[in-house]
Amino acid sequence: MTKCPFCDSELVEERREFEKGVWATVKVCPNCKDEWVDEAEHDRLVGLFKRKTFNLGGSITVRIPKEIADALSIDTGTLVDFTVGGGKIIISKV
Numbered sequence: 005m006t007k008c009p010f011c012d013s014e015l016v017e018e019r020r021e022f023e024k025g026v027w028a029t030v031k032v033c034p035n036c037k038d039e040w041v042d043e044a045e046h047d048r049l050v051g052l053f054k055r056k057t058f059n060l061g062g063s064i065t066v067r068i069p070k071e072i073a074d075a076l077s078i079d080t081g082t083l084v085d086f087t088v089g090g091g092k093i094i095i096s097k098v
C-alpha cells in the first residue's frame with residue numbers, strides 16, 4: 005500500500021517504537037495520521053513475541069529474541085528473575 009485508502013494521500017514510511025526498544029516500520033498518512041503495518045512487518049512482529057519452547061538438557065527452554073534482549077540489555081549470563089502468576093511467567097532483569 006502506497007496511498008491512504010481514505011484520502012488517497014501518499015503514505016510516508018516511519019519507524020515507531022512498538023514496545024520499549026522494539027521498533028516497527030509503519031506507513032503513515034500525513035493527512036489522516038492513520039498508520040498501517042504491511043504484512044511482512046506484521047509477521048515479523050508476531051514472530052518476535054511468539055516463541056516455541058524446546059527441550060534442552062531436561063529443561064523446557066525458550067529463546068529470547070535478540071531484538072528484545074538488546075532492548076532490555078539482557079545478554080548471556082545476565083541474571084533474571086521469574087514472576088509466576090495468573091497463568092503467566094514474567095522474566096525481569098535482576
Ligand SMILES: [Zn+2]
Binds near residue numbers: 012
Ligand atoms: Zn489519509
